[in-house]
Amino acid sequence: MGKTGKRSIHRRAFVKGIGGVAMVAAVAGFPAIVRARNTGPIRIGVSAIMSGRVAQMGSSSTNGAIMRVDAFNTSGGLNGRMIELIIRDSKGRPDEAARINRDFINRDDCDMILSLEASTGAFAVQEVVRELGTLCMHCLSETSSLTADPKLRTPNAFRSGRQGAHDAISAGSYAASIAKEKSLKKWMTVGPNYAYGHDTTEQFLNYLNHFSPDIELGSQLWPKIFQPDYTDVINKILQEKPDAVFTCLWGGDLSSFIEQGNLYGLFDQAQYFCIALADYTTMAAVKHLPSGIHSGNRYVSTFPGSAPNAAWEAEYVRQFNSRPTNWSWEAALGMQFLIEGIRKTGSSDGNEIAGVLPGMIVNSPFGVDGTITMRAEDQTIVEYGTGWGVTQSTEPFMPNVTPTDWKLIYELEAAWKKEQGYI
């Protein structure tokens, strides 16, 4: 056995050593933190859910971002500096999302972060960028508190996705108007049994009651997420015979519910309000989409019904041979804000770009009037197209969407923020 004598380190020498390492690191070791690079590619770290059952979220959103980056690079970049996306799979795990984003900043020398995480991942990323000070654009998290709650907000993080609070106001006001028109008194709800399902349903009912206080609420059903069989839910609806059903099921779960409900003629027996149906990858996947289902718009090329929106969808289909999703436009918009910031400052410095993003208005095919604003007060987007329409069984599936008035959204959102103690 060899000699294993202990070496003692003097405290002062230790402190000196640490100080020296910190200084070297500050100057050269962690350049992303202390200084922006002025040469070489502009690196943007993209963490997304690229595997598992919601891999579509990652693939369709990264596609949206790639379209914007390709256009930027093709036009010459920033004085010849191209954007390089470093895309990594967080597998839908918040701890993995946090680790990946730390690596983007500390190891990969990324200038900024494009977070394509669902809400749980987005909150983990928010804490990383708050600590390290790197510019971050959250694109897909719809949880309002991420930017509405001043305790969670940080000056270097923004959101380019829709918000749950906005959607709830839009849904409640639309559903109440149909309820009055068609005398829909008895309601049921069906939501996936996790935070999103409960929050969305509660917020919807809150605003439905606000606009139409005389509704009666029957059973609230909570099938588990990714449940393959909805027969028990369907049977309960058939037994209870409501006038209207609200559901926030989405994606494959909603598709299964509709396919199985069709077998019972379910959609002829009540009015259905599906907040997440109007996305082509869902509507086109349901092979026999019933006519007359009410849905909030996720992404449809008919709303906003402008030539740029139709052209954007056509270009997406040409490049990726699939239809864009709600997540595609949110990521494309997030990337557009970052690029506009880069152009406006002539720099890839996150701090400088974060300084010009609040209040920025960009031309966008997804804006209700052709523009979208990054609202300064809470660093989130407003004036994007949000509304409700009715399905038809053939393309374009939802030909008309009734837009929700943003004045109404602002008014009720402010009341909600006061209620929550955010303002």
Added chain:
Amino acid sequence: MDFSSLIGCVSSASCMVTQSLSGLTIGMLLFLVASGLSLIFGVLKITNFAHGSFYMLGAYFALTVYQVTNNYFLAVCGAALGVGLFGVLFERFLIRRIYGSNVLMQLLLSYAVILILDDIVMLVWGSEFQSMGMPDLFRVPPIRFAGAYIPVFYLFLIVAAFAIAGGLWFLIEKTRFGKVVRAAAHNGEMAAALGINTSLLYSFTLGLGGVLAGLAGGLAAPVRSLVPGMGMSILIESFIVTVIGGMGSIVGAFVSAIVIGLTRSFGGIVMPEFTDGLMFLVMVIVLIVKPTGLFSKGRD
């Protein structure tokens, strides 16, 4: 707990018909998957944790055949044959290498196959969920019976699954091949010593397990979303069925699949948020009363 709703349902003909039919539909699909799992365990003494992925492959194979031929029956047959063939290859090239290994090695290998198959499905069919859609033959209004709505497709599913169960029973209990399978399940080494080609038999058994899982995937494809990873939920339920029925018992799998189907169906009325828990509760009760499962021939 809403016992009044359950009492109301039991006293209503329409509710009884609806819930019983739902239970049978759920149970029969579970049986097809669980019977393959049980068969493989009975003969090979291998717990095929990748069996849910066989079901997923069956659904995707059926989708592809249906898209090409627009014939649902060909799609189901294609799914059965495709997954059966995959089962044979799985045995020949992978499972064969771990016979006699401990259960951790089985778990490791199966889990690797699950991940690989999920990724292959994603590469070939894409990450988006897909839907086959209801074949035209079954796009008819539901039958009204005793005030209940009975979807024609679900009637077909139940009849088809019963027919498959009957065929499987006949194959195992009444044919020479069945005798060989039972002999190998009882004592593989002795069967080999008596001249039975157990190597071939093992491949065939995994192939047959694959056929059953493929049939389940193909039959369910019109009403379930197809997505990478879809095999995991049915795998867990199939394990519950297999454990309750007794590992290795086809009859046990049949009976316990119906029990689980009806538990889900009627339990959903009393405790809609605890239907999964109810399944486990049934399993726990069975394991306490008869630890080797209801129809196992092993000693408790």
